Amino acid sequence: MTAHPKGSKAIKVKKETNENALTLSDQELVSMTVRELNQHLRGLTKEEIIQLKQRRRTLKNRGYATSCRVKRVTQKEELQRQRTNLQQEVTKLSRENANMRLELDCLRSKYEALQKYARTMTKGPTLPATSVITIELFTQQQNVNVIEMSSKKEFLLDPSVDEECLKSRQADQGNVRITHPRWYLWALIPTVILLLILTSTWHRGRTVRQLANRRVEGPEMWVRHVLPRTGQGDGLTDLDTCSSIPEWHRFDCYPERDRVVTRELCEQRACCFIQVGSNLAGVPWCFYPPNFPSYTLRNRTHTELGEVGELMRRNKTYYPGDVWKLQLNVMYEADNRLHIQINDFSNMRYEVPIEVPKATQRAKNPLYTVEYSEDPFGMIVKRKSTGTVLLNTTVAPLFFADQFIQVSTLLPSTYLYGLGEHRASFLQSVQWNTLTFWARDSVPREFVNLYGVHPFYLSLEPDGMSHGVFLLNSNAMDVVLQPAPALTWRTIGGILDFYIFMGPDPNSVIQQYLEVIGLPAMVPAWGLGFHLCRWGYGSSNATWEVVKQMRKAGMPQDAQWNDIDYMVNYRDFTFDPQRFASLPLMVADLHSHGQQYVMIVDPAISSVQPPGSYWPYDEGLERGVFINNISGSPMIGKVWPGLTAFPDFTNSNTHQWWFENLLQFHKAVPFDGLWIDMNEPSNFVDGSQSGCPSNELENPPYVPGVLGGILRSQTICASAKQNASTHYNVHSLYGLMEAKASARALVKIRNKRPFVISRSTFPSQGRYSGHWLGDNESKWKDMYFSITGILNFNMFGIPLVGADICGFRGSTTEELCIRWMQLGAFYPFSRNHNVEKEKAQDPMAFSESAQEAMKCALLLRYTLFPYLYTLFHRSHVLGETVARAILFEFPEDRNTYSIDRQFLWGSSLLISPVLEPGAVSITAYFPKGIWYNFYTGSAFSSTGEYVKLAAPLDTINLHLREGAIIPTQEPATTIWVSSGNPLHLFVALSQNATAKGCLFWDDGESLDTYERNDYTYVEFSVDKNKLISKVVHVNIEATYIKMNTVSVYGVLFRPSKVIVNQGLVSFSYSSNQVLIVNNLHLPLDKGFHISWS
Known part of the structure; x- marks a missing residue:
């Protein structure tokens, strides 16, 4: 074979001389298959081919075969599968012409190999009677007419036509006129033979498009196959249809990551297979045809809230546990909110146990319309005022199996935000971007699932309007974004429970989202001050000394924290009696200066102590508060204290036990807030110390792209038993449930607003805790990504959010820490924290000039406290964001859509930090309008443009938006002191x-x-x-x-x-x-x- 340039629609087969062909014995000639015969025919002249075939036909007529009878011969399994595909193509020929049908019926009686094929086809899948295949023959001399045949029966081609047989068949059928001369049949014979050769020897691994455009030299002709449109199990799909689907609109039919997708694997799912080049990275090679079987909508009726219907599946899918009948429930809950549920019609399934509002009457003037496609089922949601399509699920089939649920939709634009927790730019990429959701302990980095799960997005429409979509589902999932633009939700459990929020502006979308998941709690005022911590102070005296130095320098500080080194062998609810003996005195000193104390608490409880020596574990065993393995015993993992058990916070008994432990510790060390870490939950072994069972929960049919490749990677077994459900279902709720228990315990202990900072989060968690962005690194890149983090979590209803200022891992530099302290002064939650064994990075660890720059930044924060506190109040009452993307205030300005290096406090204060080393100026964007320098009042009237601003090392640029009034206050070193100024x-x-x-x-x-x-x-x-x-x-x-x-x-x-x-x-x-x-x-x-x- 000779190679052809890219894009060639032909593959030439060279003639090669075969001198041994004419010397075959009678037995060899008669016993060989068609494929073997054609290999011997290569290189012979036309006359030699006719002579050899005539000889073979004569020998077969002597006793090896009888006229017009099919001889059944066993085929190898591999050849059966490949030739089955070809048979389906050839079968389609039978629709083209009734006359040709008679000829083909006679042809199939002659060649033994094609008789074998006929035998295999009686066992293989059959094509629908309505399917059509077209063969176009183009000779060098003339065009041959298109032949159309019926395919209600199966037919095979034989290159030797018995005229007498044909006449006898015609006599049987009556007077039938033959419209095509025998020459056309001879032209067809080598085509079919060569297609058999090409299919068995060269087709594997090639693309469908290549198969459809092969050029065959024998007689010179082109053959173009247009394969039938088929359903599940047919194995082939219309090639013209497949190739006509634009790359950006191809929805992945084979998303598994544990294998290389081949044409054979793809066709087993009855999907299109077209290989693309490296310049189209991300485009699936295996994708759904337009007519892939899905559900059918039946019995749609109106209800008090909206509509209900039944969804019936027509065909089995390629995942086990198909749910054949579904309940569709469409609820017009509010004018600006649509609620769509798809659930098992007959059986109870797991649903996320969080409180959501229950509508009692249908919206009177909804801002949306809902349309349906019945067969196959799909929904289209439009904005009534503009007709913009917000949701269109007709673009790909719906899947609903026990452990695989998938639905796709088109998006109105490529401007999409949210879908956390991931490290990425604020504007999500739709260039084949897969985001995985499954709470995971991992250092923040791109392209992996991180600590929290927030399946919510905000989408900007072409006219600047906005809407949001929330999927209330806590199972492991993938969300795939592609440049159509389109989005695919793919989860492995639960139900489909969608909320669509109509906006129409970004701020309204977030407010409507928070009406469903709950408004954030009002933070205590001191929580908005500056917090200081590090892992590795080593002792309470060392911790106390840092606090004293901060006071002496007049450095603002509201809270001092301790990491796990305050504990005895890292055990919760203990403090080291030697190294941290003065901890109670230090806390008393903090309180006397209007400061607060916060300490870390991990969820995993040490299980290695002798019975009776560690009350938290002993009492937990007695009350049954721990997560159990499938045998009903506490699941034992390994965390900081060694072997540990994990409290089940979905159990109300655990909440009481948690409260009692905190209460006893508070009597010794009167802490003011809680830092709950490691609550994904994190585990130093995969699953448990004794492993996990091998079952469908540990090894589901489809595993989303979780870090580690398995659900139990660095966490506990998915099959573990909790009060609410299996860990498989409630894993990503662990941080939420612990935060809920912790906040309630603090309220009971202190009778004041709780202050809780959690690493793992889930929708509605803003009602109980804030969040820090995890174990970042002391790098400029990490400082930049912190802005996207705080903007996202304000969208997620957790406005009390910040990153570890100056970075947690690694060693910072003075310049980096100054710039980060300036930016961190504008985090809603502002804390400097770093890892053990690295140099200190609190403000007092740097030069006097650095200290002065950091002090100025912190005093600026304390000056702005009244404004910040008011923003948190409005968040608590109205659902507004505190830290806000510029596009939220200027959705009509497309220049703002990708800005994530600047942000706003509320609607009025623009913050433009330095995010690069060595910079003494920045280029900042100013939307149209007047902007005032916060420090000087100088006005700048912008037309919507970028401006270069001076940014000396001791300054962060702040600008006031025209039309704003913001309250400030004379600052002090604590919020408590400032509050009287x-x-x-x-x-x-x-x-x-x-x-x-x-x-x-x-x-x-x-x-x-x-x-x-x-x-x-x-x-x-x-x-x-x-x-x-x-x-x-x-x-x-x-x-x-x-x-x-x-x-x-x-x-x-x-x-x-x-x-x-x-x-x-x-x-x-x-x-x-x-x-x-x-x-x-x-x-x-x-x-x-x-x-x-």
């Missing part, structure tokens, strides 16, 4: 000289102050050169706070006078067009007016 109002006038803002204030620690109406809320507004303070709600706390200064940015002309509550006051006015009014001493609980003219 005077307030300062910054007003950034819009082009129309208007602005607005607000302030929330309470005691900073009591439970449910908003719900109990024990708070102060003030609204500020400016119009026509007049600032008005309106007290919406007031409590006693407001009487202690005074408004002392107001700075107004964008006052175009120097006022002649300023009046405060009808009295003239002094003021200052700068060339930057900034008006400043000082020494006001206005009580916060009383409204006031300030005007200038």
Whole structure:
């Protein structure tokens, strides 16, 4: 064979001389198969071929064969499969012409090899009677007409046609006119023979497209196969249909990662197989044809909330445990929320045990419409106002087996956000990007599943509108993004439980999402201060010394933490009596200075102590609070203290046991908050110390792309038994359930707002804890990725989020740590933390100039505390984000869609950090409008452009958006001290000289102050050169706070006078067009007016 250039639609077969062909004995000639015969015919002249075939026919007529009778001969299994495929092609010929059918019926009686083929086809799959195949023959002399035949029966081709047989068949059938001369049949004979050779010797591993475009030299002709459109089990699919599907719209039919997908494997699933080049990396070679069998929608009826229907599967899939009948439930829960459930019709299946709202009546004016395709089943959800398709599941088949559930949808654009927890840019790539969901202890890196699971995304539509989609499912899953753009959900358990949120803007989408999963808890005020920790202080005295140094330098700090080195042999609820003997005294000292103490608690409980020597384990055994193996005994893994058992936080008894342990420890060390780590849960062995059973939970038919390749990798056995279900189902809920138990325990112990920071998270966890982004590294890249992390978790309803400032692993540099402290001052949760055996990286470990730069950044955070605290209140009450992507405020500006190196606090404060070493300037984007330098008030009117800004080492760039009013406060070294200091109002006038803002204030620690109406809320507004303070709600706390200064940015002309509550006051006015009014001493609980003219 000779190679052809890329794109050639032909494969030439050279003639090769075979001098031994004419010397075959009679026995050899008669006994050989068609394939063997054709190998001997290569290179012979046409006359020699006719002579040899005539000789073979004469010998067979003498006794080796009888006229028009099929002789059954056994075939090898491999040849059977390959020739079955060809037979299906040839069978399709029978639809082309009834006359040709008679000829083919006679042809199949002659050649022994094709008689064998006929025998195998009676055992193989049959084609549907409606299938069609077209063969187009192009000779060098003329075109041969297309032949169309019926395929209700199976036929084989024989290159020797018996004219008498044909005539007798015609006589049997009546007067039938033969429209094609025998020459055409002779032209067809070598084509079929050579196709047999090519199929058996050269076809394996080639693409469907190559098979469809082979050029055969014998008589010169082209053969183009258009294979039938078939269902599951047919093994072949229409090649024109397959090749017509654009690469970006091909949905993977063979997603398994443990094997190389070949054409044979693909065809076993009745899918298209087209190999693509390396320039199309990610495009599946094996993909679904358009008519792949799926479910059929029946009995669709209306309900009080929406519609229900039955989904019936037509064919068995290639995964075990097909659910043949499903229940479709479409609920119009709210005008801006659609709820879609697909569940087993007959059997109970696991559903995620979190609280969600239950609608009682159908939405009256929904912003969406729902359309259905009945056979095959699919749904199309559109935005009513624009017609934009938000969800279209008709593009690929629905799968619903016991351990494999899959549904695909088109996306309205490539602008997609969310789908955590993964390390990536804020804008998710749709270039064949697979995101895996299964809580996992892993250092943060790209392309792997990490600590949390959040199957929610926000999508921007072409016109700038937004919607969101949430799949309430906790089983291991993959989400595949492809450039159609399209998305595939692929999970291995549970049900399909979708919520669609209509927005129409990004902020509204998040608020609607949080209405379902729950609003974030209100954080204690001190939780928004600066936190300091490290693994490896070594002793309480060393820890205490760092705190004292911070105080001495006037460095703000609200909380001191300890990692696992405070424990006795890493056992929970203990502290080392030698190294940490002074821990209770240190905590008392912290409290006396208005500071707090937080310590780490891991979930795994040491199990190696003698009975009666470690109460947490002994009592846990007695109460049955631990996760069990399949035999009913506690599953033993290995974590920091050695062999350990794992509490089952889905068990209410475990919550009480957890509380009692924390209470006893609190009596010795009165901690203020909890850091719950290792709660994916993490395990130093795969599964358990004694291994895991070999069953369908440990080895499901499909394993998503989890790090380690198996579900139990660095965690406990999937088959482990918990109160709510198997660990297979509830694994990714572990952090959520532990956070819930911990927050409730803290409330009972302290009767104050709980402060919990968790590593593993799941939707609704913002109600109980914050999150830190895990064991990052002291690298500039990690600092950049921290921004995407805080933006994502604000979308996920966990606004109290931050990264380890200066990096956890590795050794930081002074420059990196300065820049990271500047950025970290604007994390919603701000903590500096690093690993043991690395050099210290707290602010006091650096030079005086570095300390000064870090101190300035922290004091800036404390200055902005009133604004930050108000943002957290609005998050708690309204579901707004705290740290916010720029696109959330400017969805009409496409330049903002990929920005993740800048972000906003709320709607008004733009933060532009330095993220590169050696930089003394940055290029920052400013959406259209007026932006004011926060420090100077200088105005910049942007048309939507990038601007180069100076960024010396001691500065982070901050800008106020026009139309904003933000409250600030004179800072101190703790939030408790700052809370009594005077307030300062910054007003950034819009082009129309208007602005607005607000302030929330309470005691900073009591439970449910908003719900109990024990708070102060003030609204500020400016119009026509007049600032008005309106007290919406007031409590006693407001009487202690005074408004002392107001700075107004964008006052175009120097006022002649300023009046405060009808009295003239002094003021200052700068060339930057900034008006400043000082020494006001206005009580916060009383409204006031300030005007200038």
